[in-house]
Amino acid sequence: MSTTGRDQAPAAAASDAAAALDAAAFVRLVSDATGAALAATGVLARALDDAGTPFQASVAAPFADPDRTTEADATVALGRPHPAADYALCDRPAAAAFETVRELGASPDATLALAGTVAAGDVDGSVAEAAEQAGLERRxxxxxxxxxxxxxxxxxxxxxxxxxxxxxxxxxxxxxxxxxxxxxxxxxxxxxxxxxxxxxxxxxxxxxxxxxxxxxxxPYAGGPFETVGGYADVLDAVARERPGVGIALALGHESVRDEALDAWRTHGGRAHAAVASATTGRYDGLFVARGDAMPVGTAARLVADFRAPEPVTLVVTDGEAAARAADGRDVAAPMRTAAESVDGTAVGRGERARARFDVSTADFITAFREAV
Incomplete structure (x- = not known):
């Protein structure tokens, strides 16, 4: 959700998305800046390419609205809804894209879809079964x-x-x-x-x-990297650091492998440095980590999963914040409330959300504490 209040495309069933893609002469795919959404974009794009259907694929940063000037018969948002989209595959996007391609009567790329479900932290049984049938094995x-x-x-x-x-x-x-x-x-x-x-x-x-x-x-061994889990980690990094490289990687272009690994090292290094150096505070039900120039989305996930003693984590840097809930509660609504209270903007759904603001980090922390 966003504080902009614009209408968003409703979540689409795989069968509905497949019908639209099958009838389209030109398709536009808009990926959220996450590994799961990027993998989903690649799964659909490869199927469209195999079918001879022209498409355009791009990654939209968290607070960016996609350019709506491109004419397309069908626009599909992956990972989060967009005003420009006709259809949205938001929940478990890689698994949803996998099922959409199956609905088209085609064979989805099981390795890429599996990497997307690993990136999302929720390996899908159907995707894993297809990957194993394709020869991938855990070791x-x-x-x-x-x-x-x-x-x-x-x-x-x-x-x-x-x-x-x-x-x-x-x-x-x-x-x-x-x-x-x-x-x-x-x-x-x-x-x-x-x-x-x-x-x-x-x-x-x-x-x-x-x-x-x-x-x-x-991990599952195989794919374009040493393991499928490693593939997922690289996809998540390039979606955030080098989206153009991310699209090329998701489309299967091996020429960008070294660039993708460089982006992964950069992103991982920045995230771990941020977690290690953050100033932290603990409140009733909330753990706050504050630092300079950190990749807040990844840092929030790492802190929430591996450091936070409270169920809700808020990571804050100058002008930007990310929240994660470890117990499934909704943090998007309080993030939106906090952002609105300081004339900022929030995006997110369910247990994860981000905000952009123009007040001090202390003021935003106070606003989020009051909202949550």
Whole structure:
């Protein structure tokens, strides 16, 4: 939802979206700036390309309205609704896009769809089954996109551990395992155990951290990166840091692989530095982390999953904030109320929301505390 008050396209059933795409001579796809939405966009775009249907795909930043000048027979929003869209696949967008392509009678890219559901933190059973039928298998270890474990663990935003953000600290932790040069399943299990203990063994880790880190363990191997979970992590990073590269990656262009990994390292490094250096405050039901120039969306997820002792997390930097709820409660409504009270703008749905404002961080924190 947005404080702009503009009408939004209603959520679409897969069958309705499929019928519109099947009849369209030109399609426009508008992705939210998340890995799940970007994967969903890629799933639809690849199916349209296979069918010979022209399309345009783009990523819309959280507070940006898509350009509505492009003529299209059908415009589909992925991840969040937009005024320009005729149809919106917002809830579990990668799984919804997967089902939409099936409704078209085509074969969706199961690996990309699976990466999208991992990015969303909710692996879909139908998508996972299709991926396994396509030959993907789970193996022991940790979901990283690169072969170098120190690089992968330092920059992964699927977890937050004391060594996150620093390759040297990861290498020091791995050195105690005496790993072979070629990792076998036993070595991968030892790495996974190290990560699980590092994440959950700190005094600041909430009980939910044990469940949150499961997303990074026992990954599916395959796809354009070392693991599907690593693919998901890269998609989420490029959607936020380099959306043009993200679209190319989602469309399957291997030429952008190195650029995508660079964006992933940049994003992971910024997020972990923000979490480590944030000034925090604890209130009744609310945990606040404040810092400078941080990627608030990713930082809010990491704090909520791995650091926050309260069910609601608010991450704030100059002019921008993000909120996450770990217990499923709605934070979009209080975020909207807080933003309106300081003449700001809010977007979000359900358990996650963001705001933009032009007051001090202290004033916005007060406004959100009063609203929540």
């Amino acid at each position: 022991p270890g940790v979901a990283v996109p690169v072969a170098d474990l120190a690089d992968g663990l330092a920059h992964s935003t699927l977890l937050s551990a004391p060594f996150s953000g620093t390759e040297a600290q990861v290498r020091a932790a791995l050195s105690d395992l005496d790993l072979p040069s070629e990792l076998d399943d036993d070595a991968r299990r030892r790495v996974a155990s190290l990560v699980a203990l590092a994440v959950t063994g700190t005094d600041t880790a909430p009980p939910r951290a044990a469940a949150a880190v499961e997303r990074a363990l026992r």
